[in-house]
Each structure stands twice: as structure tokens, then as C-alpha cells.
Amino acid sequence: FSTSPQGIRLYKFYIHSCMRIIILFFIFVDLALAIFEEPAIFPFPLWANFVIEVTCLVAFTARLIHYAKVIPWSNFWKDPKNICIIVVIFLTLLDMIIYGILTEMHLYCVRWSRVLRPLLLVNITESRQLRRAFRSIRNALPHVLYVFFLFMFSVLMFSLMALKLFGKRGLVTSEGRAYFTDYLDIVFDLYVLVTTANSPDVMMPAYNYGIMFSVFFIIYIVINTYIFMSVFLAVVYNNYKKHLKEEVRQLVRAKRRNMVQAFRLLQEPRGDEPVVMRETWNRLVHAVQPGISAVHRELLWNVSDEHNRGYIGRPAFIQLADLLNIQVITLKSRIHPLQIYLPGIYNSAASRCTRCVVQHRFFVYVYDLIILVNAVFIGLDEENPFISYSEWVFLGLYLLEILLKLYAFEPRAFYARHQFWNWFDTIIIICALIATILNSALKSSSNYNSREILDIVFILRVLRLIRVVDSIKRFRAIINTLIKIGPTILTFGQLIIVIYYIFAMVGMELFKGTIQFFENGALKPGHEFCGNPLLNGSAFAKNNYCRNNFNNVISSFILLFELTVVNQWHVLASGFTTVTSNAARIYFVVFHIVVVIIIINIFVAFVLEAFFVEYNVSTSGLQTSLEKKIKEL
Template identity: 45%
Template sequence: MKNHAHKLDIELQNNPAYVRRQSDSMDISSGNNDVSNFVTKDDFLVTSTLILDAKYGRNMDFRKEHVKSYLFYNKWHQRALLYFSLFVNLTLGIFEKPAVPNFELPVWATMFIEVLCLLFFIFRIIHTAHVEKMENLWLDRKYILVVIIILLTILDMFGYIIWIVIAPGTNAVRWSRPLRPFLCVNFPEGRQVRQAFRNIRRSMPEVVNIFILFTLTLCLFSLLALKLYSSKNLYFPDGTPYFQYYMDAIWQLYVLVTTANNPDVMMPAYDYSNWWALFFVAVIIVLLYTFMSIVLAAIYNSYRDNLKKEVKNVIYTKRRKLTEAFEILQEKNDDHYVIKKPCWMELMKYVVPKRSDKQHELLLHVLDEDNKSCVKKTQFLYLADLLLLPLTEVKDRMTLLEKHLPGLYNSRVSCILKTIVKHRFFRWFFDSLIFINAWIIGFGIKDADWFFLSIFFLEILFKLYTFGGFKFFKQFWNIFDFFVVNGALILTTYNYMENEVKNDSYVLDLFLVMRVLRLFRTFASIKRFRVVIMTIVSIAPSISTYGAVLLVFYYFYAIIGMEIFHGLIRFHGYNMTFTELNNYSFCGNAKLKDSNFYYDHYCSNNFNDILKSFVILFELTVVNQWHVLTSGFVLVTHPAARLYFLTFHICCVVVVLNIFTAFILEAFVLEYTLSKESKLESVLERTLKQFGTGVTENSDKSVASDDNESDVEIIPDKFSSVKGLQFHVKKRNQKTMHVMLQEMFEKEIEIETF
């Protein structure tokens, strides 16, 4: 037995595919240890993949034997191809009939492109089936929905081809096109949008209960309005009977709840008797200010609970991945399982290969609170969050002038200039000039353009000289200033040389006005404005998520709207002669004669192509005059067309926008209540100090910060235990909403349960 173990030990030591765990208690010759005491490269590969999954929030339960295929699945070019295919699949609506003018492609061309997209989707599903455990794949609803949508699309394409062959010239319908945006939701890469849809779905039961009561109350008020006004023989200004029909009464009062027809709907009754205003005031108070406020409160309450569940699921998944990764590499040390330093250093080469060994060692010291050169399980669970901290090693921070002209750069005059530029009053001076510049632009004083452009150009030169190009262009506002000021200078010089009138150069005016946008940076430095601006910055990525949710609804309703309303309303102009009026009628449809839709010049608001459809759907989302837009399409079709616009209003305005409002409220509260500095950031700085380094911040009172982020430069002092170690930590004043929510709910999850 000893000979066999000794032989195995020699083979493993000579095999580069294996790395032996370094443990004082490990003795392979004793025969008490087996191959499990050795870690293969595949083990490190699986472990690093699990850690990266935890870091990036991926929740696919991949098969360990297919880890390399899973890594290929997550390559940036594979994701880029998926996003590109989804984008192309959606943009086919621009080229398919009814197409945007001058963009229509033959049917065979659009179908060929769609087939290519579907083939890649099928490849992606097959690849997923290869790398993920099958018992998980076919129980996952998102994959089932993707497969169903692909099969329905193929069935629709075959049916469409057969239809146009059997009955050419007839109006064939591609009924699967509204399903296209749901592919974006149900692929794993659309998890943020999918979470938003889950929140909507889970919030609906409570909202539905309130909406049922709202509908019953609306019907009661409509019945009361019918009884009050039907016998008065009143009419709207366009001649429409005033509350003569029950369904019309329900519609009019629902529009009133959206405030779109207020006070128009009240005026005939109000003119008849001023006392009738009390009825409409009661409707608004009960249905709008009471019921709709309760709907918002219910959505917010339900949304917050569902959001908490979503975030907890993300945290559980992250910790489960890290626990699984830890158990692959764990070693018994006294009474605990740990990952020791040699194994850790090797692991970090797989996880963060571009970082140096010094950074790998620093990460170990941050997690190793006991200073035993090993990481426990409870400490290892913070690794994914630690990897997200922007820590970089400083190798050389000298500017080009300091390298090549040190005498000039370090001269007395140069040092005075650099001190002035780094001082906070330097920034305040130029911020005040921006205020003055904005005031001058607002009053149309053109003669000062050259002066301000020259001053701002000097500011850029001084900053480049002081900080160097590398550090200068790392700041967003510096990049913004550089392109705006230089662009304005170039255009101003060109106009001067060509003797052109400045008023004719709208591009130059745009550059000059854009320069004033830097005021937002100034506002962000003021305490009373900081929370609002930081909230906006924090939720900016998440706004795109809700934008994608609206896009799904927009695309769905746009395709359906084009199939129902295409060609019924057209824009032919408004200043026409009598002959032209007879030829083109009213918005291309005589049914719109004497309608508010025509007299308000809404003819361009139609569903004749997907871009126009998106515009009119956005107008409906804004709500103002949405009832006039609806009335036009009702006149050219049927009163049942109101259901299309009503369901869109409920989905996008009542539900999605209210959930987005709840999201904004939660973000604002979090920005007020959560600490600006995470636990790991403070631990990192403390560890760096213990590691023998000093910490300085360029946000010191005597140093001007170029943006709203403070940089912490970790500079070794003369007593540093690690010679030559120097780091740069970018401390963000703002956190993303996702990170803030994790910090809020992570404390409620016990680590010991993993």
C-alpha cells in the first residue's frame, strides 16, 4: 500500500496537470490520503468558473465535465452574436410589409434573414442543452417558452408561404411577429428584463383585486351619469350625444380618471348647471386620487416584497456557487475547512489572470481576517463582491513631461502652476465661468464666445499639463470638455475663416450649449442636490431594464396595431384646395370629417409602419390627448377598437409606469438610508494599511477632484513590508441599484446556512 501511494505521489508530482495541496497534515506515504488530496487543472477551471458565475450573476447549473464548452458559451462573441440576432430579428419589422417608406424588402429576403436568426437561436438552445443539466433545462419555463416561440414562428412561416402560393394578392398575416420581443426576455442573457416581468406578474393579483373594485365603482358612476344627463338632451361641441349610452359613459369617465379630457367632459353639464361640477369632482376624488393612489401603494408594497425575493434569490445563487467552488478546493485545517495560500494563488491565476501576484496576495489578506494565510468558507463567500471592487496596481504614474523633461516639469514655476490647478478653487473658478457663460448664452450675447472658448481651452491645457493625458482622459467630464470645447473652437474658427454668420451654424450653437451641461457636475458637488443626482446615476442602468420592458409591450402592440389599423389613416397635408380635399378626403378617410382627430392635425399619428406605431404608442403612454387619438381609430373601424387602446393604457401606464415609480421610490429611499461605503471597501483600506501602506485621497480639501468619484492612491511608506507595492482604488460615491439592494437584503441571510 505504501509503495503504491509513493508511486502515485511521484506520478502526480511529475504531472503538470496536477497541483498538490500544501498541507502540514498531509502525508501521502501514510496511505491515509487518496487522489482527492490533489487538485487538477480542471478543478481550478471549474472553481474559477463558479466564482465568475457568482461575480456576474449567472445562474446556469452547468455540467462540470463540459466546463470548457460552458466557457465558450459565455464568450463575449457568443453573447454579441445572440444580441445581434435578437436585434436583427426585431428590426425586421422595419423592412416587412407594411414597411417604413423606401425600406421594404421582398418577402423571401426578410424570411431568409429571419431563418438565419432562428438557426442561431436553435444553436444556442442546443448549446445550452449540452452544457446545462438536462433535468434543469426542460423544467425551466424560459427555455420552454423560447422553444415554443421558435416552433410557432416556423409554423407561421410555412403557413404564410402556403397562403401566398395558394391565394396570391390576398392579405396574408404573419401572426407570430408580436412574439419576437419575448425571445429577448426568455434567453438567459435577458435575466434583468425577465426579473422585471416576474415582478409585474407577481404584483398583478393584488392590483387586479383593487382594479375590480375600481371598475365596479366606475360602472356605478357611469350609471349615475347616464341617469343624470341622458334626459337633458345635451351634446358635446362636435355634436356627439352627451352620456346617452352606457358604454360611452364608462369610456368617458375612464378617460376623465386619466385627466386627458378634463374639463372638456364636464363642460356641457357645467354650462347647463354649475352644480353638476360636484359630480365630476366626486368622480376625480374617488377614482383618481383615491383608487389610483391605492393602486400605486399596492404596487409599491407588492413590488418591494417581490424585489426582496428576487434579490435574495440572487444572493442565494451567488453563495451557492461560491460554496460549491469552495468545496472543490477545501482542505481540513484543525477543525475547519479552508483554502490555503498556495491553492489560492493558483486559483487567482484562473479567476483574474491579468492581475499580478501582489494583487492576488492582497485579496487573500482582505478575506483572511485571522491572518492564518488561508480562507475559511464564511470568508470565501465575500470573494465575488471583493472582485467587483475597482482595485488596480499602480506601476508608473509619471506624465510624459515628467519622464522626458523632469527639469522643466519639476521647476518652481511648474510646481506653483500644478498646485494651483489641483486646488479646489481652480475648479470653483471655472464652474463660476460656466454659470456666467450659461447666462450670456441665455441672453443671446454672441460676442463673448471667443473669450469663453479660449478660457476653457486653457483650462484643458493646464489639466493636461498637470495630470497627464492618461489620468486626464480617465475622467468622463474631462473627455466631455475636451471634445465640446475643441469642437466648438474648430467650428468657430471655420466660420470665421469662411465669413459665415454664426446664427446659421446650428452645430456650433449645439456645441456651445453642451458646454453648459457641465453644470450638472457642479450641482452634484452640492450636498442638497447630491442625493437626487446620485439616485439618478444609480438607477441609470436599471432604467434601461424598464425601457426594455416597455419596448416589449411597444413592439407587441405596434405589430398588432399595424395589422388592424394599417392604411386607414394617412397624412396628405392640411392646406389643400377643394379638388385635393375631394381626392384625399380627411386624413385619407372620409369617416374623419369634422372629427377632433382631423382638426387637431393628428393625421401623421397612424400605424402605417413600425416607427410611426412606436411614436403613437409613446403619445398614448404620455396620456395627454390619448382619447382623441383613440377616437380617430374608433371612427375608421369600430367602437370595439377601444379595447386595444384601453389594454395598452392599463399595461403600460397603470402597471409598468407605476412599478417604475415604485422602483424610483425604493432607489431614493436606499440612497438616503444605506451607507456610502461598503464593508469590503473599508476592510480593503484597513488591510492595505496593515499591509504596510499609507492611504491618501485626491479628494482632500486642498485638491480639486475632476469628477464625482474620489480616487484613493495606496502609496507605500518607508516601513512597507512589501517593497514596491503600490495600488490605486477608485472609490465610487454612487452604487448601482443592484449592489445597493444586495447590501440591503444580504444581512437577512445567514451565512451559516450554506
């Protein structure tokens, strides 16, 4: 991009974290609009929704224009994500105009552009990880498709066989319907069997008729559920890994190219090869990472300039980017503040003894025991006054532990950024203290026993127990791995939200209002068949599934989550096919293919890869040389 001072100022402004937060906020508002639009949880008038949405669109447009000013004009139009944003904004405006006019004329219409909203989340510059995930899906897709066609061929063949074997035998299901007489129904039933959701039920009529027929279903499940589903995982995983490697290779190449360019700008001739002087290097590091300490910078220079010559060549310069990425935790042995302000007391024999006790292993064991006793007490009935008083004792003990630890260890080191468990402990205990006090205050003052606060108190009490995990070394290792793969899982969470949002919008347009849930509904007519007489006596109504509907965006998300978990999805689908038509099955099957076969497998691939990397990683050469230097110092 342009290197004029103005251009750089614009760029700095563009990548400023404040601007990013604002744009993320607008995207959040735009997505959250689904809460207020029909079918709404909190209905807003149409004009209010339109005003909010136009504001968001203006913000996106402004951001895009800003971006266009920063990068060259030709690059801007080459980038598909900019074009995508422009198209989405244009289509949204078009849809709003059409919808506004049709609503004024009291005609039925659909806000179809809402499906496009998640594309904005994908295409803003900041969600690089998310775009990479989508690219890896796009790359895996052709390979997955071939396996999918083969899998569908297998399902169709087995369905044909099932039709021939069972169609003429006059069997009935446990609900009294004819068993395996219609080809399309068989295909659907056997597709559901692949997901195992109707596992023994679909087999029982044939099995009751003759024991040998179970062989048909066993072979079917082994081939389609076990082998094909594993092959899907293998294909997705393989492509994901290949794609990831390719992306990483490209990134490394780009980094190297940029570093070489930087070197060319900063180099000075010295002898027969160009070098970068220490002074220039220092200024560069300071400009790139202003927060870096002088000691840390010194250390990095020592690693780069192995022979202490005061200048470095190209290879040593290029590795700077990697060096800056290595986290160096500065463990300063700071003096405890109490030692500074109250040296007499802090250094007394009693104080030293206390600190010794707290730092002893035995102290940890005692508190592990206390936690276990606490767990038993929580399990007992909390309305017993003895138990409810004991709660205060435990709270006091936990508080005492934190205070003792703060006394024994230096507070700033105790609350360093990587001390996950100390932070966790303190926050939980303080929250529990506040909630418990609030709860007893409410209880004694007004006879009003607030369930919400009590619920929070219960949750906090149980969360406190998790701490015991930290005492066992093996557990800690597993938990640390899980914490490390946290960011990846968050990227994955965004991916899921994008997919869910699209399906929720479509589902709400298709099925809104068809299935009703009545809160405290035992009094209202029709509560036993979800307000729709078609569902009278159906499995959907019998299982109390009325709240699983598409009547607002939160219900839709929960329903989609239930569909992701797969179990009983055919019953949930059957509810919606009963109230609309059999074609509604397409929606549910497509959801299953997209989310369970593709997305969940990518998630499993994510976790597998992250775990393998954690298990098998060996510290890289650069890191080793840094560690060597640290030891030398």
C-alpha cells in the first residue's frame, strides 16, 4: 500500500483496535437484530429495526471505503471478500425496500436477506481464522462429495433390498404403521439409521419376524455407519491437514519475503556483505513492539548476533519475526510489599513459619481434603441449618487460603498472566462470597427466597470443587492442553454460529408459528398437542417436545443444537413434517449433512490435530538457542 505519511496514518487508524471493536459491535448488533424481528422474542416496530439495520450497513460501508483508501485500487477489486461485502450490503438494501413496500401493502413476504448477514462476520478483515476454516471446508468439499455419493448409492441399494425383502411381508411397526412399503420412506428411515437415531426400533419388526433379518441391519450399520462415517472423518481430516500445511507454508514464505524487503531497506554496506547495525535494529524492535523490555531486547540481540560483532547479516535479521513471537516470561524475584512496609513483622519467626507452612506440599493436601469434605456437604440437603452454616465455614477457609497464599507469595507473581488457577480461584471465591451474602440478606430481609441468586450460589459452590483437578499432575497436563486448544475451539464456535444463523433464519421462515409452546400450559387448550391438532397423539407431542420450535431465534438455536447432537432428530423432524409436508425432511437432512458430517468432523479433526501437536511437539531450533542463551546469562 501507499507509503506516504498520510497513507500510513490511515492504515494505522484502520488497524487500530478501537476501530475493530466498533465494527465487531456493529456486526453483533446486525446479527442480534434477529431477536427483535418477526418472529421476535422482544418485538420492535418495523421502522426501528430498519433504522438499526441501516445504521449497521452505513458502518460497514464506511469501513469498506476506509479499506479502499488504504490499499491500492486494483487490489481492492481483486479481493473476493470486498466484493462479497458490497453484494451483501446491496442485496440487504434491496430486500429492505421490497419488504417495506410489500408490508405497507399488507402482502406476505419474506426477509430473505437475513440469511446473508453471517457473511459479513466471515468477510470482515479481522476474522482470518474463520475464513481459513471456510477455505479448508471448501477445499475438502470435492473429496467429501465423492465419498458422499458412494455412501448415498449404498443407502439407495440397501433401501431397494429392504423394499424387496420386507415390503410384501405385511409387517407393522410398534406404532402400527406399515413397515418398509414405500421406497422414499425406506430411504429416509435408513438414512436415519446411519445416524443411529432410530437404531433398534427400525429393526425390531424384521427381527421379531425372523432372527436372520437382523443380519441385514447389522451389515448395513457396519458399512454405512462405521466404515463410511470413519471414511468421512478420514477424508475431512486428511484434507484439513493438507490444506493447513499449504496455508502455513504460504504464510512462512510471505513472512520471509517481507523480512527480506525490510532488510533491504535497513541494510548498510559493511565489508563484502550488507548488514544491519545494532542501533537500527534496536529502533526497529522498539517501533514494532513498544512494550518490550530493554532486558528482553538485549537477550534477543545476543541470540541474533552470536559473535558479538555489533551488526547482523541477512539470515540473523530474518529470524527476528520468529524471535519476537517466542514468549519470554520474565520471572522477577520481586520483594514482597509487606517486607518493604512492615519488615519487622514479616521477617519475624512466626511469619516465616507461616510462610513455610503455606509453601509446603502438606498445605495443598489439607485443602484438597477440605474440598472433598465440602463436596460431600454440598451433596447433602442444604435446608438443614447445620449444613447451611457449614457453608460459611468453607467460604471462610477458602478465603483464608487465598489470603495466606498472598502473604506467602509475591502478589504480582501470584496474579501473573499465566497463573490460570490462581485467577480462577480468586474470582470464584469472591463471586461466591458476594452471592452468598446477597442471598442471606434477601432471605432475612424480605422472606423472599430468590431462586436466581441461589442458583448462582449453587453453581459457584460446585465450580469451587474443580480446583482439586489442579493437584493431580496428569490431570493438569490434560487440562493445559485443553486450555491451549481453546482459541481454536473459539474459531470453531464462530463457524458454528455462522452455520446455525443461516439455518435458523431459513427454519424460522419455513416453520414459524406451526408448533406452539404454552408456558404453564396445563390450563390452556391444545397444550397436549403443541397447539396444532395435526400433532395429536404424535411421538413429537408425546415426548413433550413442544418447546423445540422455530418461533424465535433462541429456540431455533437450541433446536439446531439438539439436531446437532443427532439423537431423536427424526422425531423432531417428524413433528415439523406432520404440520407442514414430507418435503420438510429435506431441511433436516441437509442440516445433518452440513453440520454433522462436515462441521463436526472438522471439529474432531481440529481437536485431534491440536492434541497430536501438543503431544509430539519438540521445541524448535530457534527456541532452543534462546533457551541456551538464557542459561548462559
